[in-house]
Amino acid sequence: MRHVPVFMKIVTCRLSLNNKQLRKVEYAGSANAYKFLLTIVFNSTAYSVTIKTFLIWAMYFVLRLLKIKIVKNNMLIGEKMMLGPMSIELNWQLVKIHTDSPAALLYVPENNLWRIKPSQAESDENMKKRLFSMLHYHAIYFRLYR
Amino acid sequence: MKADFFSPKQVVLPVKYFRHGVGMREKDMADNFKPLFFNNDDFDKAYRFIEQALKSEKRYPNGKDFTDEYAKYFVQLEKAVLK
Numbered sequence: 001m002r003h004v005p006v007f008m009k010i011v012t013c014r015l016s017l018n019n020k021q022l023r024k025v026e027y028a029g030s031a032n033a034y035k036f037l038l039t040i041v042f043n044s045t046a047y048s049v050t051i052k053t054f055l056i057w058a059m060y061f062v063l064r065l066l067k068i069k070i071v072k073n074n075m076l077i078g079e080k081m082m083l084g085p086m087s088i089e090l091n092w093q094l095v096k097i098h099t100d101s102p103a104a105l106l107y108v109p110e111n112n113l114w115r116i117k118p119s120q121a122e123s124d125e126n127m128k129k130r131l132f133s134m135l136h137y138h139a140i141y142f143r144l145y146r
Numbered sequence: 147m148k149a150d151f152f153s154p155k156q157v158v159l160p161v162k163y164f165r166h167g168v169g170m171r172e173k174d175m176a177d178n179f180k181p182l183f184f185n186n187d188d189f190d191k192a193y194r195f196i197e198q199a200l201k202s203e204k205r206y207p208n209g210k211d212f213t214d215e216y217a218k219y220f221v222q223l224e225k226a227v228l229k
Contacts, residue, residue: 114182115182117181117182117183117184118183118184118188119184120184121184121185121187121188122183122184122188124191127188127191127192127195128195128227128228129228130192131192131195131196131227132224132227132228134158134159135159135220135221135223135224135227136220136221136224138157138159138216138220139216139217139218139220139221139224140217141157142213142214142216142217142220143213143214143217
C-alpha cells in the first residue's frame with residue numbers, strides 16, 4: 001500500500017469522491033474526536049493513572065477496529081482501480097492548506113500568470129521575470145510537499 | 147540516484163530531480179515546459195536561461211529532506227535567473 005501525496009489536486013479529489021469505486025473516505029474529523037476524548041480522560045480526576053492509560057489504549061484499539069486513521073489536516077482516500085483483470089489500490093493523501101499558510105500563495109492568480117502562453121515573442125527581461133515566477137511557484141510547491 | 151518518490155511530471159520545469167541534487171532535463175524531454183512559450187526560439191531562450199542559472203548555482207543546499215532541498219535550491223535559482 002502506497003500513499004501518494006496530492007496536495008492541491010482538488011479536481012482529482014472530486015473525481016475520486018464521485019467515483020463509484022471509492023472504497024472508503026477517512027478524514028481529519030476523527031482526529032479531533034480522538035483529541036477531545038483524550039482531553040476528557042487526561043483532565044479527569046476521577047481516574048487513576050493506570051485507568052487513564054487503559055482508557056487511552058482502549059480508545060486507540062477501538063479506532064483501529066473502526067479503521068479510522070488519525071492524520072492531522074490530512075484526508076486519505078482509498079480508491080480501487082481496475083486495470084484490465086488487475087485491481088490496484090490507490091491511497092490518495094490530500095493535505096489541507098490553511099488560508100494563512102505560505103502554500104496558499106499557490107492559489108493566488110498573480111502567482112499563476114506564468115502559465116499563460118504569451119501572444120508574442122518575449123523580451124529577455126520579461127522572460128526572466130516569468131521564469132522567476134515559475135521558479136518561485138515551484139519553490140513554494142516543494143515546501144508544501146513536505 | 148534519481149529521486150522517485152514524487153511525480154516530476156507535476157513540475158513543468160525542464161529539471162531532473164535526484165537525491166541531493168537537480169540537473170537539466172534534455173530539451174526534447176521538456177514536454178510540459180515547451181507549450182508555455184510563444185515559439186521554439188523563446189523556448190530555447192528560456193531553456194538556456196535556466197541552464198545558465200543551474201550552472202551558476204553550484205552550491206547545493208542542505209535540507210530536512212529532498213523536497214526541502216529542492217525548495218531552497220529553487221530560491222537560489224530564482225535569484226540567479228534574474229542576473
